[in-house]
Amino acid sequence: MLTVTALSGGYGQANVVREADFAVGTGEIVALLGRNGMGKTTLLRTVFGLADRQGGEVAFAGRPVPPGRPDVLARLGASLMPEDRGVFPTLTVEENLALATRRSFAPAVDVHALFPLLTERRxxxxxxLSGGQKQQLGIARALLAGRRLVVVDELTQGLQPSVVTDVVAALQRVAASGVAVLVVDQQPDRTLDWCHRVLLMESGRLVLDTPIAAETRRRCHELLMLR
Structure with missing residues (x-):
């Protein structure tokens, strides 16, 4: 679904991401992991045209995506919840959700059932909203807009453990419906429990791209210095 080839990016003359190659397939859940400051957010922003593409190519659903054009991916059915959640602060919860809703598309999960506060605080x-409540709204918006690809930066930020469990189950149902899923999170042990494949980033480069297995966990722990 999403194919990234030799992608480099950053901000102005500052190069943050260097020659990244990866793909996210239909129905696949991929985790993008790495320590703080390794370039994960910039990689996502470069893919979506929100940071400067300094080289390489992005293709989605078989179509090339030009740099600096986030509208192209949005029209093709890709959504991104950015690190700052991407909600419109002056609009109500209901209005935020309405802007994300796409005609003729209903996600595999009911976002109001997943996050009851969206109804309570519509x-x-x-x-x-509090930080955790904005997180729920941001994830809901991404689910509503992502008919082919859902990307979430800092998935569990501000969420209670019980809500995290529900969100993980929801993303698994979304993937099972044929949507590609890419997530960044700061809880790698938990993320490795439910994703299909892991991308590991170190100093702006992808240094690991592999299905998740016992050896993958050991390698991730080494590179992330978890143990």
Whole structure:
């Protein structure tokens, strides 16, 4: 579904991501892991045209995606929840969800059932929500907009453990429906429990791209210095 080839990117003259190659297939759940400051967020932003593409190519559903054009991926059915959640603070929860809703598409999960607060606080301005509540709204928006690909940066940030469990189950159902899923998270042990494949980033480069297995976990622990 998403194919990235020799992608380099950053901000102006600053190069952050160097020659990244990876793909996310239909129905696949991929984890992008790495320590803070390794370039994960910049990689996502470069893919989506929100950071400067300094080289390489991005293709989605067999179509080339030009640099600096986030609208192209959005029209083709890809969604990104950025690190700052990407909600519109002056709009209500209901209005934020309406903007993300796509005609003729309903995700495999009911976002209101997944996050009851979206109904309880539907008339509340998004900017007045707590961090965890904004996280739920941001994930819901990504699920509503991502008919082919859902990308979430910092998946579990601000979420209670019980909500994380529900979100993981929801993303698994979404993937089972044929949507590609790519997530960044700061809880690698938990993420490795439910994703199909892992990408590991070190100093702006992808240094590991492999299905998740026992050896994968050991290698991730070494590179992330978890143990």
């Amino acid at each position: 008339r509340q301005p998004a900017g007045t």
